Each structure stands twice: as structure tokens, then as C-alpha cells.
Amino acid sequence: MTAERSAPVPAEDTFPIARSSLAASVADHLRAMIVQGTLPPGTRVQVAALAASLAVSATPVREALIILAEDRLVELLPNRGARVLPYTADEALALFEVMAALEALAARLATMRMHAEDCDELERRHAAMVAHHRRRERQAYFAVNNEIHAAVLTLSGNPDLVATHARLELRGRRGRYNAIVDDARWDQAMHEHALLMEAMRCRDAEAAASIWQTHVTNTGLAVAHALHRALDPA
Amino acid sequence: MTAERSAPVPAEDTFPIARSSLAASVADHLRAMIVQGTLPPGTRVQVAALAASLAVSATPVREALIILAEDRLVELLPNRGARVLPYTADEALALFEVMAALEALAARLATMRMHAEDCDELERRHAAMVAHHRRRERQAYFAVNNEIHAAVLTLSGNPDLVATHARLELRGRRGRYNAIVDDARWDQAMHEHALLMEAMRCRDAEAAASIWQTHVTNTGLAVAHALHRALDPA
DNA sequence: TTTTCAAATAGTGCATACAAAATTGATTAT
């Protein structure tokens, strides 16, 4: 009890991302709606209406829109409010081109810097993913897949790399909800994951970077393809 | 004429980044102060005081701080305002590690995608930079150097790559104002630039990527070194 | 019927006001 209050500035160096402001909550809410597609591209977001529906005032909604504009999920038009930005196949290609470079760097650094127990943990998750793939458990597969990608990023030991990737991944994820991954691509992705694990096990950083770059690029191609088919019924 | 008015949403695809809001202006002002070091790391930014000194109200200042927090130039502490984030040698290394990967990708793509006249334009700027280096014109050199780096980014044809890099470069620039580049490093940098031009002239994308990665990494090492010496008088 | 223009309408952007939270300083107890 006393300990909690006596420390004058205990959290000076800590990094409590517990952004508990209303604006942050509204931003999270809107972000989820955009990523899931509840707010389709082109939708104009009006502050007053949104504020009313969330039972808050205009100020935190405005601030939330500023945050989303920084993430390039919405566009702020001067004196004309905000609208949800489109997400086309071309944009997905550009996005994954950058993400591939970032994840390749992450794979290289992780392979060089990770400890043995980190690699074991990765192997464990990989095994779990293989099991989900064998049983065709799509949801569980996606979850573990995301964990593995995130783990490689984290093991790079570079916070800016993690943060930069996270921002792009948010937009990249907009496609994955729509993208129906076909079985052929799924099998190929599994193979690429297996190659990464092998490279990391052997501490072959360059091989890990190369295969991971290819893997993310291929994912981008699949997403772009799905986005293209979503608009073009062919 | 009819066409202009009959279309319900004529400016649908335009992208007028003419962000002429007060918040944006305040953000630019603060950004410059932080990058130049006028607001040193650790400085606590108080909304009311800043608003008074800029003769605006609290609202746009708050919004500007949100923008800068997204750029990781300031940290928003819940109910405790904002403070300018520190910039250490370690952070510079992490930052330039990511920027090196991004600029390497840009060099690869630019080499593959640029037109002949783009390459000529680059050569022209490179020649200008060589001249400034020969005459030891530091300011002019820096300006043209930045132009070349920006041009390579732009020639990649990937807007997300440009935007992602720009965000990091902003923080990276914090160091360059302090960093006193010694002549040895300056000469080396010039050599690296020459190698890039040669690789791009020959359309050797992989070589361009490799040398540019090295170049940016070396710049990062120089900046980190300068930051280290700034704190440690050795 | 089509075009032009003005008035009305709607909606953003900024300023101000207020409430909640944190910091500070003084006072009291140990």
C-alpha cells in the first residue's frame, strides 16, 4: 500500500502504453471497423454522428481520426471531414513490398541474435502450426501464423522494426479478411515456413532473410490477387 | 462544365495533402524544434504554455502532440502530458538498421524501374554533390545529398516505401544536426555514392541495393558515434 | 429545358469552459 504511493516518479523510464484515453479507445474501435470492412473504403466519417453513436463528445472522435489518418487508414480532407481510404490490389503490392523487406531484415537479425531457447519456442509454435495445417483448422492456423511472424519481428531485437512493421501490417490485414487462401498457396506457405525454421536452426541468417522475403512477397501476391478478384468477378 | 457539377464526388481520387489546419502547422513547428534540438529530450511540453506562446488555443496544440506522438518524437503520458523522447546512440542504430533496409529496397526498385532520363537527372545531382564535396561546401552538400536519397526513394515508385522512410528519417535527422561528420567519413560517403551511381547506370539492382544498405548503415554508425561522444566527453 | 446564382443547410475547425486527475507544499504524527 505504502509502497505504491510513496514512489514519486516510479514510472519515469517505464513505457506504459496503457493509453487509456477516450481518443485511443475510439481509434481502436474505428480501426477494427475499417480492418474488418464494417466501414468500407470511401465511407465518409462524420464526427457528430460517430460521437453520438459512441456516446462521447466530438473532441475524442476528432483526435481518433487524426490517429487513423497517421496510419493512413482514413484521409483528412480540409474542412470536409474524413473518409475511409480505399485498399486496392496495387496498394497491397506496394505495402507487401515494404513488409517483405522489413520481415526479411527481421529474419536476418533474429537468426543472428536469438538465443537457443528462443529458437526452441519458435520450433514449438511451428509444430503447432503444422498440426493445424494438417487438420485444416484455418482460424487456429492464422492465429499461430501471426504469432510466428510477430515472434520473428520481436526476436530481431529492434523496436523500431517492430513498430514500423506493425503500422503497415495493420493495413495489410485489411485484405486478409477477404482473401480466401486457396489450398495450393496454403501448402506453399507451409513449405516456406519450414524452410525458415531450417535456416534459423542452422543459423543461416542470409538464407532466413531470403526465404522470408519470398514468403511475405508471395503472401502479398495472394492478397493482391484476392483483392483483384473481389472487384473483378472473373 | 456540366461534367464538373453532375459528378457527385468529383475529387474522389485526388490527394490534396494541403493540410492547412492549425494543428498541422503547430505540429510542423514543434517537429522542427525537436529535430533542431531547441526542445531537448526529456522536456515536458505543457499545452497551455505552448498554446499561449503560439497565440492559439489548446485544441490544435493537443492535436499536434498526438501527431508527434505517432511519429515517436514525443511520448504521451496518461494525464501527465507530453515529453520529448530521448534519442540515444542505441536508438539511432536501431533506426538506421531499418532505414538501411528500406533504402536498399528503394535502390533495388529504382534501378529496375527508373527511366533513362531519371538516371540522367540523378547523375546531374551526383555531379553537383561531387563539386560541393570538392569545395568543402557542407551546407550545399547536405542539401543535394538529401535530394539524392529522396530521389532514389521516389524512383522506387512505391509510395508506402517513401512514406515509411520519411517517418523514420525525421527521427534520424535529429542526430545529423549534432553529428559533426569528419572528413574521412565524408570521403567514404562520397565513394559509396559513386558506387551507387555506377551500379544504377549498369542497371545492377542487386549491387545498388547492397551498396546503399552499406552506405546508410555507415551513416548510422557515424551518427551513433556522434551521439555517443555528445554524452561521453572522451 | 437548362444554366446561373443566391440563400439555406450542414459540418468542420477552433476557442473556451469545466471536471477529474496529478503534482506540490505545508502540516502533523511517528
Place this chain on the structure above:
DNA sequence: ATAATCAATTTTGTATGCACTATTTGAAAA
């Protein structure tokens, strides 16, 4: 003397109000 407690002050976070800008509507003129 040190530590704890509580009130006063400062500062943030949210709400509200208002002016200005963009858009739409409708009537008048071509």
C-alpha cells in the same frame, strides 16, 4: 529528523459553443 497525510494548485482530458467554409437546394433567367 523522517515519513505520512491532506489541502491547494496546476494541468490534463472531455464537453460544449460558435464562426467559417463547403455543399446543397430552389428559384429566377436564358
